[in-house]
Amino acid sequence: MSREEQQRRASSWFSDLQTQIIKSLEEFEKSSTFLRKSWERPGGGGGTMAILEGDVFEKAGVNVSTVFGEFSEELRTQIPGAEDNPYFWASGLSIVVHPRSPHIPIVHMNTRMIITEKQWFGGGADLTPCFPVDQDTKDFHEAFKKACDRFDETYYPTFKQAADEYFYLPHRQEARGVGGIFYDYLNTGSWEKDFAFTQEVGRTFASIYPELVRRHVNTPWTDLERTAQLKKRGRYVEFNLLYDRGTLFGLKTAGNIEAILMSLPPLVQWAA
C-alpha cells in the first residue's frame, strides 16, 4: 500500500474515532452537545476541535488534527528523521475529559501517526482519579493489557512502565494519576500491525472510559471533595505546562493554541 494510502487511512480512522467518542460521551448529557470548530494551520493542514461543556463533563475536548510542513531549526535536531529533511506530516487524535464530579476520573488519550524521513506511531492513555478506586484502576489497566497482549506480550509491561515514568511530576515527586500506557516511535516494520495496534488502543479507551463514568455518575459529592478535585486539577496544569511533550511541541510548532491548551481544566484551585 502506498504511503498516501496509509496517511489517508490513518487520518480517516482518527476522525471516525473522534465521532464515535463524541457520541458515547454525549449519551451521558441531558442537553449539552459538543461544539465543533475547524481550524487551519498557517504552515499546512489543520484540524477539528470538538469541545463539550456539559453537566457530567465540565469540559471535554476531542481534537483531531492532520498537519504538515517543515520543522523549525530547533526541532530538527530533536525529532528522529528530521536532521537532513525538515518535512513532516502528523495526524492524530487527542482527548482530555474533566468531569464535574470528583468521583469520575479525569482521563487522557492520544494516538498519532508521524512521518519524517522515518515513520512511526505513538500514543497513550492515563487515568487521573481524584479519589482512586481500586476496581477502576484494575479494570483500566486490564483493558489496556488485553489490547497490548493481542499484539505483543512485551508491549504492556514496557508501555505501562513508560507511562509511570512519563506521567510523573518530579518537582512534587508525585504521580499524575494511576498511570496507563505510553508508547512512542513504534515501528515494527509492519505498518498494518502498528496501525491495528493504534486502532485497538483507541477502541479500548472508547470502551473502558464510559464504563468507569457509569459507575460514578450518580454518586453525589461534598464541597470538600470538590475542593480536592480543583486542587488535583492544579497538578494536571503543572504537568501539562511544565512537562507534557505534546503541549510543548505544539507551542513550538505554532499549532492551534486553543487545541493545544484544550487539556487545561475549566476551573482550578491552588492551595494557599
Add this chain to the structure above:
Amino acid sequence: MSREEQQRRASSWFSDLQTQIIKSLEEFEKSSTFLRKSWERPGGGGGTMAILEGDVFEKAGVNVSTVFGEFSEELRTQIPGAEDNPYFWASGLSIVVHPRSPHIPIVHMNTRMIITEKQWFGGGADLTPCFPVDQDTKDFHEAFKKACDRFDETYYPTFKQAADEYFYLPHRQEARGVGGIFYDYLNTGSWEKDFAFTQEVGRTFASIYPELVRRHVNTPWTDLERTAQLKKRGRYVEFNLLYDRGTLFGLKTAGNIEAILMSLPPLVQWAA
C-alpha cells in the same frame, strides 16, 4: 566592607521589607493576617514564607529566602561565574498578590542578591490588571521611573524594555500585563550603589501598590468581571509554568515547592 557584611545587610533588608509590606497589606484586611511559615533547604539555607488568604487579597505571598550550596551540573553552564566553582549564595524577596476584586491589579515584585564567582543584583516588578486603567498604569511606571532616574538615566528605558520583553507570552502573542521594570546581573562596580538601587525598587513597590489598591478597593464587581479575572489568572499560570525563570530555576534547584509555586493564583479558569 567585607563580603559577609554585604550578605548580612542584603538579607536583613529583604526581611525588613517583607515585614513592612506584610504590614501595609494587612491594613486593608478586617480580620485576616499573614501566616508565616519557615522552611529549610536540604542543601543549605532556607526562608520564611508569609501567606495571606483575606477578603481583599484572595492570596498574597511575601517570601524571603537566603539559600546557598552548589549548583547542579546543568545549572553550572547557565549561571554566570559558576563554570569553575559551583558554589552559590542567593538572598531575595519575592511577592505576588492576587486580589479578590477584578478591579485591583495583580502585582509581582522580586529583588535578589546573588553570589557565585561573580556577584550581582536582580529584580523587577510588573502590574497585571484585568481591566487596565490608564492612570494606574501611568502612575506605576512613573514611580519606577523616578526610582531608576535617581541612580542612572539609562536604567528606566533599559529596564522597562526588558520587562516588556520578559513579561510576554509568545504562544499567545500577548503581554502578561502592562509591564514595569526588569533587571538582572546588575553590578556597576559599586556594591553600595547597586544595593541602594535595589532597596529603592522595594520601597517604590511598597509605596505605589497600596495606593493602587486604595483606588479600587471599594468598587463592586459583576460575575462577568469575576470570570474575566479568573481567565486572566490562567494567563498568569501559563507564564509562570512555561517561562518564568525564577519558577523554573527554583524547580531545578529543588527549592521549596510551596514557596516557588506561591505565585500561582488561588482560583483559575480556562475557557472551553
